[in-house]
Amino acid sequence: MVAMQIDLIMKRENRKNWITQTSILISILTTIFFSCAFRVFAALPVEPDQPNSFSDLEFIIANIIRSVVALGGIAVFVMLVAGGLMYLTSGGNPESVQKAKSTLTYAVIGIALFVLAWFALLFIETFTGVRVTRFTIPS
Secondary structure: OHHHHHHHHHHHHHHHHHHHHHHHHHHHHHHHHHHHHOOHHHOOOOOOOOOOOHHHHHHHHHHHHHHHHHHHHHHHHHHHHHHHHHHHOOOOOHHHHHHHHHHHHHHHHHHHHHHHHHHHHHHHHHHHOOOOOOOOOOO
16 A cells, blocks of 8 residues: 555655656757747848947837737746646646646736737727837937
């Protein structure tokens, strides 16, 4: 009986290690992929012989905002997948099930915050007439 319990504990530890290693690998691969892909967004639509002007900051800041939103979406997706995997591999352990549920709850809260922030910006834009969803520098 004790040997079976030790065996179950070892299996749970192996699952936790596998999930941790897989999460780290996915994070590293995602970071490498997006660090290469976002370099293209840093390019400005100007002629190479002309010096940069103050209005070029519009493109840079807009690209940074776009990148942050994309990375936030990826983070929420990874949290949902990790929480789901934690829930599936919990094996009925109440502590692991609670961890998985809290991870899934935080992921859903993250999605809700993204959506609420966007709707707040649209609300401000609708009632004030100011385009807050577009970054522009007045000239």
